[in-house]
Each structure stands twice: as structure tokens, then as C-alpha cells.
Amino acid sequence: MARAAKNATPRSPATEPGEAVRAGVTVALAAYLVGLVLAIATNSLSGSSALLGTVKSRLFSPLLVPAWLDLGYDHRFTYGLDEDADHELELVPHGGAAEPLQLPGAVAGERAARWRRLARTIAVGGLDGDGSPVAAGVGRGGFARLGTTDVDLRVFRLPQPERTAAADAAAEQVVAARIRRVADDVQLIREEPRGEVAPLVRQPSAAAEGSR
Amino acid sequence: MNGGESTARPSTVGDTWMRFWFSPAPVRPLAIIRILTGILGLLLAWSYADDLQAWFGPAGMIPRDVAAEWRPRWGVSLYDAATTSASVTALFAATVVAFSCLVVGLGSRLAAVAGAVLWASLLHRGPMLAGPADDCLSVLLWCLAVGPCGGDLALDRMLAARAGRAPPAATPWASVALGLLRVHASAIVLAAVLAQLKGDAWWNGTAAWWLASRAGAVDLREAYLGSEYLMNLVSHAIVAFEILFAVGIWFTPVRRTVAAVGLVAWPLIGLLAGEPLWGAAMAIFAVAALLGKPDTGT
Numbered sequence: 213m214a215r216a217a218k219n220a221t222p223r224s225p226a227t228e229p230g231e232a233v234r235a236g237v238t239v240a241l242a243a244y245l246v247g248l249v250l251a252i253a254t255n256s257l258s259g260s261s262a263l264l265g266t267v268k269s270r271l272f273s274p275l276l277v278p279a280w281l282d283l284g285y286d287h288r289f290t291y292g293l294d295e296d297a298d299h300e301l302e303l304v305p306h307g308g309a310a311e312p313l314q315l316p317g318a319v320a321g322e323r324a325a326r327w328r329r330l331a332r333t334i335a336v337g338g339l340d341g342d343g344s345p346v347a348a349g350v351g352r353g354g355f356a357r358l359g360t361t362d363v364d365l366r367v368f369r370l371p372q373p374e375r376t377a378a379a380d381a382a383a384e385q386v387v388a389a390r391i392r393r394v395a396d397d398v399q400l401i402r403e404e405p406r407g408e409v410a411p412l413v414r415q416p417s418a419a420a421e422g423s424r
Numbered sequence: 425m426n427g428g429e430s431t432a433r434p435s436t437v438g439d440t441w442m443r444f445w446f447s448p449a450p451v452r453p454l455a456i457i458r459i460l461t462g463i464l465g466l467l468l469a470w471s472y473a474d475d476l477q478a479w480f481g482p483a484g485m486i487p488r489d490v491a492a493e494w495r496p497r498w499g500v501s502l503y504d505a506a507t508t509s510a511s512v513t514a515l516f517a518a519t520v521v522a523f524s525c526l527v528v529g530l531g532s533r534l535a536a537v538a539g540a541v542l543w544a545s546l547l548h549r550g551p552m553l554a555g556p557a558d559d560c561l562s563v564l565l566w567c568l569a570v571g572p573c574g575g576d577l578a579l580d581r582m583l584a585a586r587a588g589r590a591p592p593a594a595t596p597w598a599s600v601a602l603g604l605l606r607v608h609a610s611a612i613v614l615a616a617v618l619a620q621l622k623g624d625a626w627w628n629g630t631a632a633w634w635l636a637s638r639a640g641a642v643d644l645r646e647a648y649l650g651s652e653y654l655m656n657l658v659s660h661a662i663v664a665f666e667i668l669f670a671v672g673i674w675f676t677p678v679r680r681t682v683a684a685v686g687l688v689a690w691p692l693i694g695l696l697a698g699e700p701l702w703g704a705a706m707a708i709f710a711v712a713a714l715l716g717k718p719d720t721g722t
Binding site: 228234237238249252256258278280284286289296298327328329333349372 | 441701
């Protein structure tokens, strides 16, 4: 024991923080823990109350948001819903028969997961909501890669068959848009599903036929 | 007011608080977490590397105005000032250098702060690309910045030894950093469990099936087709372990056991969920709970 103690590497003396430092750190820690609880409570999938949202945004957001700490950590992974399925992007020159640029394509791992998150943002946000500017940005970024200023963007939702259902299902196209540059403006033209834009034609009823 | 009376005094909330946060802790656990965090940072940065210009370059798919519109108020990014390909690459290279410095322990605390700032900037530049592992890395980096993470297993330590400086003793700042890591480990897992239990899939035991359908996840659908009970067991076991971990790391008698199980369980859950790097990040939090100082007062 004595030899072990003799051979032990000498340690520099611990620097004990003084009372004032401890008090300051205690206040900072307590404040941060309140901020952490508020961040979780207000970033929930269920939404947040106006009270908690206001308190957090006034007192904590200026510090937590820039540090990427204003997070809900609501890592649910899946509820088995459509929006939880994998999404993929496709860009192709408008009207052309060129090979489409598929993203993530053949890449795998976290890199592919980032492309799928981007595709999901466009799909779940929808072109009427927050997904529109993202879709326009992706299309704009596709101009250089495809060598054109007029592209078609599509987002596909990959099949998520039920355990009890047949496994073979096709990917579903959930977003389709044309993005083009006209002068200095980038335009996004949503492609409506055929049923939404086709004129509805009623079959003439027998009574109407008779009145003629 | 002798020592006997002092030790016999019932522990107050204040005592427990001071003991948990300020009783000195060794620096080695923080050094191990620093190395693991640096490696995780490099892996996550690697997932950006090939598409960096495709996303954030001058003609990238996520223009700065779109990112700025998407991020919350107060969100800022150093990349907003990067208007050329070279400047985007330079900022990203600085991030990789910061993570590399964490791995080898060079300028460790500064590297942790720089890594945290640069990582937050990268995530704010493309918030729609960020995933659960990115969130956890951000927390790990800020916690490392609080404590003396270069006090052991580091080039910093070697240089200090060459200069004749003794290795650091146990310090309260390591205790603060390890305490924050444990608080976040519990908070992150509890938030995840609460989110999961809002969905039917985690109650009716089908969540494992949907997880296996995701790209990047271990595909166990054949096994689940053969046994519904197995699918149910995996779904419920994930939730049960998460609850056990979030609570168990606060009780001294079971803390190390729960944390040790977490070293295996988190990577497995990550593989099952198709989020292997999130599983790795949670395993780093488990290391903090495993190696943290034993006297928590609980």
C-alpha cells in the first residue's frame, strides 16, 4: 500500500469553487433546468399552451434556440401512420424523357436519412403549407444539376404494408410540382391530382331528358 | 456541532442538490465521453459531407432564405454569411477540425464550445435535415463545454505533463458536466416515451413492425410474420427499457446496472428504429450514467 501510494502520480489540488461561484452556478443550473422542461413541454407533438409558450419564448428562447437546445426530444420513431413512412424525391427536366434524379437514390445510412427528411418535409408540409418554399428551393437547386431551368419535382411515399396485408405495394406519389425560372423569378406550379382539375360532367337525368 | 451530529443530520433538498452538482468528480469519465462524442460528431458530419454543396452551396437545394423562414425566431447560423462554395466548405471543415480535436483531446474545452456553435449553425442552416442523433450531439457538446474534458486521455494532458503540471484532481466542474449529462439522458428518454405512448402502435404492440418497415432499420418482418407475440414483445420491451433507464439512473443501487444494460440496449434500439447514430448517442449518455460519481444522494 505504501509503495502504491509512493508511486501514485501526484494530482494538482482540486480547485473548490467559492460560495459566490456555487450560488451563481446554482442559479444558472436551476434556470436552465426550467428552460429544459419548458422546451420539452412546448415542442411536443400535442402543441403547447399559450402561457408556457410565452414564458419560454420571452425568457429562454434567445439562449436555447441559437444553441440548438430548444428541443422537444419527442423521438416517437413511428405511429404506423402514412406520414411515418419513408419518402423519396425525384427531379426530372420538365416534359423531358431524361433519367430522373432520384434522392436519396442508392446512398444509405444517415446521409440517405437526411434526404428522406427533406422529402418528408415537402410531403407532410404540403404544397399549400410550409412545404411549398422548401419544394421551390429544392427545384431551384435542381436547375444546375439537371442543366435546365424548368423541372418537375415529385415526392413518393414508400409503401408501408400492414402485417396482415399483401406485401407488394407501389410507392405513392404524394407531391407533384413544376418549378421553373421565368426572368429572375422562380415559379412553383402545383400539379393537381387529375380528379381535382377535370370538369365534373353529370349524366343528364331522365326527367331533364323528358322536359326537352 | 461535532462531526457526528453533522452526519446524523437528515439530508435536506439543499444538501442533496449541493452534493449532486458540486461534490468533486474525477475527470476520466468526461474524457471518455469527449472521445466518444468526437467520434459521433465525425460520423454525423460525414453524412453532410458529400451533399454539402448540393444543399447549402450558392445554388443549393436549401437556399438561405428558405432555411431562415423555416427555423424558429432567434435561430441563427454562421452559414448565413457563407455566400460562396469555399466559405461553406471552410465552415464545415472547421466543424470537422473541432470534432477531431475532441477525439484527440487538443484544446478540448475550446473544441467543445467551437464544435457546439458550429454544429448548431449547421443544423440551423438546414433544420429540415436534422434528426434525433443531431439533437443529442448538440446536448453532448454543450455538456462537455462545461467540464474539464481534456484533463485525461488527451493531448492537452500530455502537453501539460511535459510542462511539469500535475494531472487534475477530482473537480466540481466535472461533476456539473456529468450531472447535466445524466439529467439530459433522463429527460430525452422520458420525452421520447411520452411521445411514443401517444400513438396506438406502441400500445397495441405493432410499433416493431412499422419500425422494421423503415429504410435503414434491421428488417425483422419475416420473424414478426412468424410470431405476433415476438413483434409485441419487441415493441413493449423498447418502451419498458426506456422507462427503466429514465428512472433507474437516479437510484444508486441499480444505476450502474441499468446504465450497463443501456450500453447494449441503446445501440440495439437504434438499429431496430433505423436510427443507429441516435442509438450510439444514447449509449454515450449511458456511459455518463455508468461512470459518473456514485454519491448522488439518492
